[in-house]
Every structure is written in C-alpha cells, then in structure tokens.
Amino acid sequence: MGKEKCVLAYSGGLDTSIMIQWLKDTYNCEIIAMCGNLGQAEELDGLEEKAIKTGAIKAYIEDQREEFITDFIYPTLKAG
Numbered sequence: 001m002g003k004e005k006c007v008l009a010y011s012g013g014l015d016t017s018i019m020i021q022w023l024k025d026t027y028n029c030e031i032i033a034m035c036g037n038l039g040q041a042e043e044l045d046g047l048e049e050k051a052i053k054t055g056a057i058k059a060y061i062e063d064q065r066e067e068f069i070t071d072f073i074y075p076t077l078k079a080g
Helices: 014-027 048-051 063-078
Strands: 004-010 032-038 058-063
Touching: 004 014, 014 048, 014 058, 032 048, 048 058
Parallel strands: 004 032, 032 058
Antiparallel strands: none
C-alpha cells in the first residue's frame, strides 16, 4: 500500500506553499493541492506549476464561479 494522501486547499501564498512541505514532513504523506477558481484569473497563472515545485504530487484548479455566484452571491444580494 502506498503513502496516504492529503488534499490541501491551496492559494499559492507563502502559508499554503510552506504547508505542503510541513505536511509531507510531519505526516509522511503525499499532497494534492486544490484551488477553487472564483474569478481571480490573473492570480491563478502558474499556480499548478508552483504547487508541484513546492512538493505537491498533483495540483487542480476547479472552476467554481457558477456555484459561487448561485449559492453565495445571489443569496447575499437578495438578503440586502
């Protein structure tokens, strides 16, 4: 059986970049970095590559814009 895997909510900032190595060292696990695209296009450029370079085995950017608008923005606007 291989190593355990851990999914990290990854922003590409200093804190989550350092967290990849810390999790690997502390728990001896493989890290999968995941970032939700909520419309911050320019901040996502190179994010997958950065996650891999800092030690993640895989990196995903999920397009969550529609869900974010439907489930959070619209209800907020309706609530006033």
